[in-house]
């Protein structure tokens with residue numbers, strides 16, 4: 475059997491970090507192969523609303539750095555559905571100073587933001603929420619951020635810490651953040667690596683204690699890796715169809731924690747080869763279950779595993795994913811309800827889900843406007859006829875070409 479090459483678009487997390495950092499840099503940044511999707515378009519539009527020129531060519535985005543904070547000192551910042559926009563951009567805007575109205579869709583309004591609001595206040599900004607004070611929408615008024623040391627609740631998301639660290643070099647004093655109970659740690663390593671790529675150093679000066687060293691970002695040419703969370707769907711699809719799929723540009727040096735998803739597939743019996751610049755997965759005759767796996771650090775991929783778990787020969791228990799209840803949907807509940815609709819035995823707890831083997835029956839899948847619920851069940855749909863997504867288009871948040879690519883690689887018309 476010969477490997478098929480999957481076309482996996484660029485990483486959302488790397489694209490949006492690079493955009494934020496490039497906006498603050500000295501000089502011009504050329505981003506090659508950025509992700510073009512709802513989340514990155516929303517992020518780029520938000521930067522434009524803050525006065526940062528972002529020129530979008532087909533496979534290259536060019537950002538003219540501000541040599542500091544964005545130029546505009548007032549305006550509305552629409553974050554749409556993007557958690558990264560709502561968590562990364564307020565610290566950047568506040569560091570420059572001005573008055574900004576942040577808002578997003580009802581889905582984003584429902585997601586937590588309070589720890590970031592508290593941190594911005596501790597750094598000297600005024601945040602006036604329009605609602606109950608927990609999240610969007612809010613008005614941010616600032617005269618610059620003072621920096622110094624603060625403690626940040628990071629139990630619900632790592633994105634607050636990423637946003638604060640990236641804005642750190644613009645603050646009056648060096649920023650140190652203590653982030654106890656930090657979830658999604660690989661995303662902080664990604665933030666630190668990308669800041670270093672643009673010339674600013676962050677050190678871990680104690681457990682969960684991060685210090686941003688004084689410095690300036692320098693614009694550069696940066697090529698975005700394929701998105702490892704997106705790649706999980708094509709790898710899982712290979713695993714359940716007994717085929718072999720490779721993704722180029724992802725490999726042992728990936729900056730994305732979700733590249734570790736293939737290790738989980740390997741525990742489930744897939745043959746996995748990780749090279750320096752390529753990952754290949756070959757599906758087993760039947761998936762192997764009978765294990766428990768902590769997917770807390772790579773929680774965007776837990777639904778990919780949960781969706782295919784009924785096809786395994788024994789139960790699979792996924793733990794450590796309580797924070798996935800606070801994303802585009804309550805993902806533990808969304809997976810449990812939809813799998814149960816397919817007749818699959820599922821048990822859940824506050825931060826875990828256990829799926830037992832069963833031939834899934836046809837069902838209508840309620841995506842809850844969550845791209846990853848739609849994409850995960852699209853993979854299961856390669857093996858189960860009659861799975862119908864109520865909202866196939868919601869995949870555009872991170873992978874607009876998802877259905878076409880799965881059809882190209884594995885046949886069928888989803």
Ligand SMILES: O=C(O)C1=C[C@@H](OP(=O)(O)O)[C@@H](O)[C@H](O)C1
Nearest residue numbers: 487630631632633636658661774
């Ligand atoms: O920093 C990032 O780019 C992200 C961090 C993760 O969120 P949490 O830190 O909220 O778990 C992840 O789920 C999200 O898709 C992207």
Ligand SMILES: C=C(OP(=O)(O)O)C(=O)O
Nearest residue numbers: 555556557558774801802
């Ligand atoms: C959680 C996600 O997105 P975000 O938090 O960036 O909106 C995701 O893409 O799965």
